[in-house]
Amino acid sequence: MIAQPARFKTPGASLRTRRGVLLWGMSLILLSWMPSCADARDQESIKADAKAQIQAAAASAYYTQPEYVEVRLADKRLVLPDCNHAFEVTFPFSDRATAQLDCSIPAWRGFIQIRLREGGAAFRYNLPLNKGDILKRSHVIRQSTSTGDDNSDRITVLEDVLDRVLNQPVQVGEVLLESHFSISATGSSYKVEQGEVGAWxxxxxxxxxxxxxxQSFSWELITGRAPTDLIHQGAQFPMLEALRDIMPGDKLRRSAVKMAPAVRKNEEIRVSIxxxxxxxxxxxxxxxxxxxxxxxxxxxxxxxxxLRARVTGIGQVEIL
Structure with missing residues (x-):
């Protein structure tokens, strides 16, 4: 018997064909996957731009700060077009909860839900109060305040301090703080010696x-029975206006005044930009x-x- 060298088979045409089909299929998978990732990144960027545009438009329309506007764009089923210009943002309904987005190229219109969160709010005194006065609901108003007015000592639940005794005089417009009140919930009013009682x-x-x-008042010591609602010596007069005619010789009392607006409707104010x-x-x-x-x-x-403006003082505004 004569031994013959073994023959190694070369890949046949069918094997090469199968390999080619496999490579072609993998290429299709990669090509189909890559655009979808790109689209996801594009949507993230487009939605971020749209959110900023909606917040700015809502802040202007509803006189609030952009950070207080919540824009609901998280739904992945919502696909925004890559608009060639900034979206035109309008608010066609009176619900204060719907923004309309329009794009010219490509032509597209959509409606986005928004929510206006309340900005920083604070309780403020609407009358000057004396040390020893007991806080009543009628002494307080609730008002928006700027972020810079945040204070960890600020009262956030009015019921926590109602009927509590003030341990210091407070001004009209001043924000309620925990430090203004005595530890005891209620108590008798702070008593002063009769000889110390003064009035405007x-x-x-x-x-x-x-x-x-x-300048229309003078501070005088008074004798005899003193009214319980006298305005204290450190009162800020420009923050008050007369509820009735005040005659010469009248003592200035809380019942005769109210909190005056810092600016009035139709008032002309000079501003510098x-x-x-x-x-x-x-x-x-x-x-x-x-x-x-x-x-x-x-x-x-x-x-x-x-224009939008923030009231900064008596007869003063700051353009935003």
Missing amino acids: VANEIIPRGNRLDQ VRGSLTVTNVVLVGRDATIGEIIEVTNAESGRP
């Missing part, structure tokens, strides 16, 4: 509705009565353009 006494007529001026090295001075018209800290609409008296 009017030295001229103050008509009803007028803002108070300290700084842009780089350029300062522009304009006159704006106030849209409504408001107190310090509130965000309001004002109108440029020259152009008629509406």
Whole structure:
């Protein structure tokens, strides 16, 4: 018997064909997977831009801060187009919960749900109160406040301090703080010696509705029975207005005054806008009565353009 060398078989045509089909199939899988990942990244970017646009538009429309606008874009079934320009954002309904997005190229329209969260809010005194006064609900108002006014000592639940005794005098418009109150829930009013009792006494007529001026009063010690609601010596007069005509000789009492708005509807206020090295001075018209800290609409008296502003003081606003 003669031994012959073994023959190694070379891959046949069928095997090469199967390998080719396998490689082709894997290529198709990769190609189909890569665009989907790209689309996911694109949607994330598009939605981030749309969210910022909606927040800015809602802040302008509803006089709030963009961070207080919650935009609901998390649903993955919602696919936004890659608009060639910024979306046109409008609010066609009165529910304050729906934003309409329009895109010209590609032509597209969609409706997005939003939620307006309440901004920082604070309880403020609407009258000046004395040390020893017991806080009542009628002494307090609730108002929006800027983020910079946040204070860990601030009262967030009014019922926690109702009927509690103040341990210091407080001003109208001042934010309620825990440190203003004595530890005991209720108690007798703070007593002062009779000889220490003083009052602001009017030295001229103050008509009803007028803002108070300290020059119209003098601080005097009084004898005999003193009213329990006298305005304390450190009161901020510009924050008060007369509820009735105050006559010469009248003692200034809480029952005769109320919290005055810092700015009044249709009041003209001069504001300065700084842009780089350029300062522009304009006159704006106030849209409504408001107190310090509130965000309001004002109108440029020259152009008629509406603007948003924050009330910063008596007769003062800051353009946002």
